[in-house]
Amino acid sequence: MSTETANSVLGEATIGELEAELRGTVVRPGDASYEEARTIWNAAHDRKPALVVRCAGTADVMRAVEFARSQDLRVAVRGGAHSIAGFSTCDGGIVIDLSAMKGAWVDPVRRRAVAQPGLTWADLDRETQAFGLATPGGLVSTTGIAGFTLGGGLGWLVRRHGLASDNLVAADIVTADGRFVHASADENPDLFWALRGGGGNFGVVTSFEYELHPVGPQVLAGLIFYPLDEAQQVIKGWRDQIAGMPDELTTLVNLTTAPPLPFLPEEVHGTRIVVIAGMHSGSADAAEAAVRPLRTLGTPIADVMGPMPYVAMQSLLDPLWTSGAYNYFTSAFIDASDAAIDAVTQRHLTTPTPASELHLHQLGGAFSRVPADATAFSQRDAGVLCNVVARAPEPTGFEEHAAWAREAREEMARHGNGATYVNFTGDAAEDKVRASYPRGVHDRLVRVKDEYDPTNLFRLNQNIRPSSTR
Numbered sequence: 001m002s003t004e005t006a007n008s009v010l011g012e013a014t015i016g017e018l019e020a021e022l023r024g025t026v027v028r029p030g031d032a033s034y035e036e037a038r039t040i041w042n043a044a045h046d047r048k049p050a051l052v053v054r055c056a057g058t059a060d061v062m063r064a065v066e067f068a069r070s071q072d073l074r075v076a077v078r079g080g081a082h083s084i085a086g087f088s089t090c091d092g093g094i095v096i097d098l099s100a101m102k103g104a105w106v107d108p109v110r111r112r113a114v115a116q117p118g119l120t121w122a123d124l125d126r127e128t129q130a131f132g133l134a135t136p137g138g139l140v141s142t143t144g145i146a147g148f149t150l151g152g153g154l155g156w157l158v159r160r161h162g163l164a165s166d167n168l169v170a171a172d173i174v175t176a177d178g179r180f181v182h183a184s185a186d187e188n189p190d191l192f193w194a195l196r197g198g199g200g201n202f203g204v205v206t207s208f209e210y211e212l213h214p215v216g217p218q219v220l221a222g223l224i225f226y227p228l229d230e231a232q233q234v235i236k237g238w239r240d241q242i243a244g245m246p247d248e249l250t251t252l253v254n255l256t257t258a259p260p261l262p263f264l265p266e267e268v269h270g271t272r273i274v275v276i277a278g279m280h281s282g283s284a285d286a287a288e289a290a291v292r293p294l295r296t297l298g299t300p301i302a303d304v305m306g307p308m309p310y311v312a313m314q315s316l317l318d319p320l321w322t323s324g325a326y327n328y329f330t331s332a333f334i335d336a337s338d339a340a341i342d343a344v345t346q347r348h349l350t351t352p353t354p355a356s357e358l359h360l361h362q363l364g365g366a367f368s369r370v371p372a373d374a375t376a377f378s379q380r381d382a383g384v385l386c387n388v389v390a391r392a393p394e395p396t397g398f399e400e401h402a403a404w405a406r407e408a409r410e411e412m413a414r415h416g417n418g419a420t421y422v423n424f425t426g427d428a429a430e431d432k433v434r435a436s437y438p439r440g441v442h443d444r445l446v447r448v449k450d451e452y453d454p455t456n457l458f459r460l461n462q463n464i465r466p467s468s469t470r
Helices: 012-020 034-038 058-070 121-129 147-148 187-193 228-242 284-296 309-317 338-346 399-412 429-438 439-451
Strands: 002-004 008-013 025-027 053-056 075-078 092-096 103-106 110-115 168-174 182-186 202-209 218-227 249-257 272-280 302-309 326-334 357-362 384-390
Touching: 002 202, 012 025, 012 058, 025 202, 034 053, 034 092, 058 092, 058 168, 058 202, 103 121, 110 121, 121 147, 121 338, 168 187, 168 338, 182 187, 182 338, 187 439, 202 309, 202 357, 218 228, 228 249, 228 272, 228 284, 228 338, 228 357, 249 284, 249 338, 272 284, 284 302, 326 399, 338 357, 338 384, 338 399, 338 429, 384 399
Parallel strands: 053 092, 075 092
Antiparallel strands: 002 008, 025 053, 103 110, 110 202, 168 182, 168 202, 218 272, 218 302, 249 272, 249 357, 326 384, 357 384
């Protein structure tokens, strides 16, 4: 028997030899668990890999990389499997699945956490919040920590403590030649610089060491819902306030369709609305004063912003972002001019499905104080990130939905410098990658790629192509 791949035919003896050397498992087409093993969060990418290697530890990762290289296989690396662009799976290649690697070690005295790449933010938050600590995570707790961190990582703590990648203090990585390398500010510093915002281009990260901060367990957070006819008033009022907001408060505007939630009047269910979402991670008194202006931007339909556990806010949006839907996300760093606000509100009127949205993420604060050359993530002057989301439960019409998102992104990009957030580029397109990094940063990333992956083994990502492939 053999397994067909895009590049070769893998004999059963070859696969069996690999399997015998692993603590984890190998899943083949035809195995009872294959359908589950090949499925990822975003149903828009229906791929059929030749093998899924479910790694139990770093030794398994090293062996899987060696095997992929020796067999000339396309490689997909999977952590939380949320990759919007579908990089955590492939046709005819090998998926190096890290989802079983879920170890986490918290040092509350040094305020450090060492985390394996199979963890989601819910997993890591559970460990760190036991000590009243956190590192900046995502807006949806089912997202994996790995790809999120390597691409930057924008969440509710971005203004107080920066991006997830800003809080990465060290990493262990298996490179394309199978070496195990430690990266930090003192050891392999160029690789460490590249890992903080350069995506999964340089190898398979097998552990992340994060700086932790006192956060929670209670925060002031939640949602304020406003009617569509007040959209411009609300967004422009929000824009006028964000420059003076304290770093402890991070907010975003969500132009969405009202879900059938019990605290929303039935007459607004299924209609377009504007939501102000936010979290203040400081003291209760300071938090209430800081969010008070958000409650008077218009006439609220509902105000469900109040004290709650940090982990509750981290998972508040999870029910809206379950797996199995068809998703296309893209983005642009923009200014918050009247023209940009006019454009985004007009685009909101054309969303193709009830689950399609536009988000305006407030930046600034600690995010902006990181020197532009300190990490590969270098869009530090941006004040707002606009995410454009096309999402639907079924494939019918999805290409048209994605086209709407691309068009909206191009329109919004005219109100900024054209740059894209690397985690939300939407497509595996070289022009979008180049738009994510200034030229000097991109050139430096190429030099790091040349050193650690000169043959571009790790190319299923927002790819930094090495010099040899140009």
